[in-house]
Amino acid sequence: MPARTDSFDLGRLKLTSGEGRRLVLEVGLDALQFGGETYAITPDVVEAVLDISRTTHNGFALRLRFDASLRGPCMRCLEPAEPAVSVDSREVDQPGDVEELRSPYVEDEVLDLHAWARDALALALPVQLLCRDDCAGLCPICGIDLNAAARVGAVHAHEREPDPRWAKLGELKFD
Ligand SMILES: [Zn+2]
Ligand SMILES: [Zn+2]
Numbered sequence: 001m002p003a004r005t006d007s008f009d010l011g012r013l014k015l016t017s018g019e020g021r022r023l024v025l026e027v028g029l030d031a032l033q034f035g036g037e038t039y040a041i042t043p044d045v046v047e048a049v050l051d052i053s054r055t056t057h058n059g060f061a062l063r064l065r066f067d068a069s070l071r072g073p074c075m076r077c078l079e080p081a082e083p084a085v086s087v088d089s090r091e092v093d094q095p096g097d098v099e100e101l102r103s104p105y106v107e108d109e110v111l112d113l114h115a116w117a118r119d120a121l122a123l124a125l126p127v128q129l130l131c132r133d134d135c136a137g138l139c140p141i142c143g144i145d146l147n148a149a150a151r152v153g154a155v156h157a158h159e160r161e162p163d164p165r166w167a168k169l170g171e172l173k174f175d
Contacts, residue, residue, distance in 0.1 A: 017055065027113050069083065085125060087121050093106040
């Protein structure tokens with residue numbers, strides 16, 4: 001297994017303008033915080049595909065792709081969840097006067113792969129981390145796990161408190 005690459009020297013490739021290279025690198029990922037919970041990343045070292053193209057005027061166009069899973073509590077039912085995330089991120093680093101064209105992950109032609117992978121993963125996360133897409137979650141009234149209730153075929157319901165506005169209407173008398 002190749003060594004973990006946390007930073008990568010792009011200049012070392014000695015690409016000329018218009019040239020490109022595709023590399024598969026092992027990138028380490030740290031556990032991340034989301035919604036007040038800590039999610040471990042599995043695997044914590046992913047095989048990432050890095051596409052590097054040399055642009056004109058000594059710039060780089062970069063693309064990073066990898067798949068990872070997070071392991072932590074489902075945000076709806078709190079049971080263990082392991083949602084998969086696909087990351088596909090692009091960066092451009094074009095030296096010059098235009099600040100927007102500088103990548104925060106490239107410094108002196110050295111790519112901070114670890115920081116980029118961490119941020120790209122965070123940006124690729126779904127709005128909620130769930131055990132499965134259609135997780136029924138917990139009952140908002142009694143807190144029972146509605147997935148478990150559905151598994152045994154039970155329909156979980158509560159008597160609804162009558163709306164006080166309807167009670168008021170009930171007191172009205174119409175002739
Ligand atoms: Zn769930
Ligand atoms: Zn309930």
